[in-house]
Amino acid sequence: METAGAAEAVPRPGLRERKKRRTRDALLRAALELFTTQGYERTTVDEIAEAVDVSQRTFFRYFAGKEDVALAVQEMVEEHFVRSLRGRPPGEAPLEALRRAVLDGWDTINEAVASVVPVELYLRMFRLIESTPVLLAAHLRRSAETEEEIARLLAAREGLDVDTDPRPRLAVAVFGAVMRVTGRQWSTGEDFSPEAIRALTAAHLDQVGPALTGNWRTSAGS
Amino acid sequence: METAGAAEAVPRPGLRERKKRRTRDALLRAALELFTTQGYERTTVDEIAEAVDVSQRTFFRYFAGKEDVALAVQEMVEEHFVRSLRGRPPGEAPLEALRRAVLDGWDTINEAVASVVPVELYLRMFRLIESTPVLLAAHLRRSAETEEEIARLLAAREGLDVDTDPRPRLAVAVFGAVMRVTGRQWSTGEDFSPEAIRALTAAHLDQVGPALTGNWRTSAGS
DNA sequence: TTGTCGTTTGTCAGTAGCTGACATTAGCCT
DNA sequence: AGGCTAATGTCAGCTACTGACAAACGACAA
Known part of the structure; x- marks a missing residue:
């Protein structure tokens, strides 16, 4: 029911998907790094977003909240x-x-x-x-x-x-x-x-x- | 180690203390009433304070937060x-x-x-x-x-x-x-x-x- | 009763988390 | 190349919460 023929279930996600994944991973890693070094409360969402160079709004599109x-x-x-x-x-x-x-x-x-x-x-x-x-x-x-x-x-x-x-x-x-x-x-x-x-x-x-x-x-x- | 003599541990709190207690109780009751009728999230701190006719700031002097x-x-x-x-x-x-x-x-x-x-x-x-x-x-x-x-x-x-x-x-x-x-x-x-x-x-x-x-x-x- | 003192309260300004709306950018596909 | 769609940025706004300062008020003594 997919591109018939090849057994490869993951043909290659395409640039868009890869970029999304990279952004998400970067946000996650940056967040954990900041949390574990300065503490959870002392880290703002803006800081995390800035570290990955995306807007705060984008952060909230990938994660439901800071807790998340x-x-x-x-x-x-x-x-x-x-x-x-x-x-x-x-x-x-x-x-x-x-x-x-x-x-x-x-x-x-x-x-x-x-x-x-x-x-x-x-x-x-x-x-x-x-x-x-x-x-x-x-x-x-x-x-x-x-x-x-x-x-x-x-x-x-x-x-x-x-x-x-x-x-x-x-x-x-x-x-x-x-x-x-x-x-x-x-x-x-x-x-x-x-x-x-x-x-x-x-x-x-x-x-x-x-x-x-x-x-x-x-x-x-x- | 207290006002020696009388056995009465509670002589009468004084107007100030009584007023404080009344305010706290009123806030608490108003909050629970609002929470249980409209739901927790749909109730704002301002609403609670208003229901008791105090400022929002006063609410936060009695309770550390909405959760509290x-x-x-x-x-x-x-x-x-x-x-x-x-x-x-x-x-x-x-x-x-x-x-x-x-x-x-x-x-x-x-x-x-x-x-x-x-x-x-x-x-x-x-x-x-x-x-x-x-x-x-x-x-x-x-x-x-x-x-x-x-x-x-x-x-x-x-x-x-x-x-x-x-x-x-x-x-x-x-x-x-x-x-x-x-x-x-x-x-x-x-x-x-x-x-x-x-x-x-x-x-x-x-x-x-x-x-x-x-x-x-x-x-x-x- | 009055005046001082300390506590409570209100006002104001500001921060952080989070959301909706709308414009802009940028992969994707023909 | 050019249109379509999805990702992103911008902006405005809401709510929880806090610090600072001034006004109001109860407590207590002269």
């Missing part, structure tokens, strides 16, 4: 996780699938991000999100949306209806909560490597059970 | 919960204390709120928060702060250090996640009474265990 640029990469990463989850074998128990999908996601974080920004910049941005109130707020809300998507996904997998059975949403919410504690802990720690966050993730997931028994007078963690 | 008014009552309610939690006997297991504190909080929601706005208005506002993206975002961030406070509280109670033992933060995060699912479910349901939310809370807390076993092919909930 700041969270763009994070959004890619979450999509990466969801994709990873969809790829899990159907037989796997829901929480097992979640666990493996996330761990796998961190292992392959490079591939998911590197095409737009260096991983290191993403990680710096992640920390900035955690420490900037308005960004954290926006991020938490988006996470809630992602959780809803995942809940429906798992429910479908298990043949349940999210509107009559609370368990999918509960399980996903709990899982998300653990992920958030993990991210927070990581962002305030010493080791800013992807390996560190992966290890913390596994450790925290292993601690949920013990944490919920309520009897904390036994062994400690971490 | 919208979440003011919710903040009172959360303080109410934390107070309730602090009142729990030290012997109680952490999660048991949380459960009872929240259930108790809903039972006494009237006393916590009625002094400022009618409970019904608070509940309407709660629903609005859930359905207004920017408000939901701000609310989630504040909840995260409250969770941190509670985690430290429980850790102290159990003689643990939140920075070395992840279990307090994990447990509180999980509990908070369940509460959020509950609030969301309630706000999209039919029954908008405090009793309904109380019942849902209990039901969801009972379902967390089953939800985490991962074996959802057995019984259903709700």
Whole structure:
């Protein structure tokens, strides 16, 4: 149903499309660079636009708002996780699938991000999100949306209806909560490597059970 | 260390203080009334100020921002919960204390709120928060702060250090996640009474265990 | 009662994020 | 080459929010 013949699904986007993409990428990179060096609040949209030499109006044609640029990469990463989850074998128990999908996601974080920004910049941005109130707020809300998507996904997998059975949403919410504690802990720690966050993730997931028994007078963690 | 003698802690605030309080209350009530009738975004700060017949500048002297008014009552309610939690006997297991504190909080929601706005208005506002993206975002961030406070509280109670033992933060995060699912479910349901939310809370807390076993092919909930 | 003092309030001017409308530029295709 | 369409720039305007200064007003004592 496309230019018949060639197997190439991407013939060559044409100058216009390439230019658009370059502008978008430039805006994104400039924004993250400015955010991570001077801080989110102290960076104005005008500054970002100026750095790429486009008008402020153009910026808003590529991104819905200042928050949007700041969270763009994070959004890619979450999509990466969801994709990873969809790829899990159907037989796997829901929480097992979640666990493996996330761990796998961190292992392959490079591939998911590197095409737009260096991983290191993403990680710096992640920390900035955690420490900037308005960004954290926006991020938490988006996470809630992602959780809803995942809940429906798992429910479908298990043949349940999210509107009559609370368990999918509960399980996903709990899982998300653990992920958030993990991210927070990581962002305030010493080791800013992807390996560190992966290890913390596994450790925290292993601690949920013990944490919920309520009897904390036994062994400690971490 | 105060005016020695009399047991009366509140002698009479004086005209100035009373006026301030009246202005604040009026702003708060006017704001919630406008928000719940026309929606949050469609209400301007000027409108609120005008409804109380003060300048816009005065509004911002009482509230840090538009979000702030919208979440003011919710903040009172959360303080109410934390107070309730602090009142729990030290012997109680952490999660048991949380459960009872929240259930108790809903039972006494009237006393916590009625002094400022009618409970019904608070509940309407709660629903609005859930359905207004920017408000939901701000609310989630504040909840995260409250969770941190509670985690430290429980850790102290159990003689643990939140920075070395992840279990307090994990447990509180999980509990908070369940509460959020509950609030969301309630706000999209039919029954908008405090009793309904109380019942849902209990039901969801009972379902967390089953939800985490991962074996959802057995019984259903709700 | 009056006058001083400190707090609250209003006014004004300005910044930043964001949007609609319209003109201009620049790829694209024949 | 020239017309079509999509991207960009310009401009005007709205809303949330802030600093600065002056006016109004309650508190307190002479």
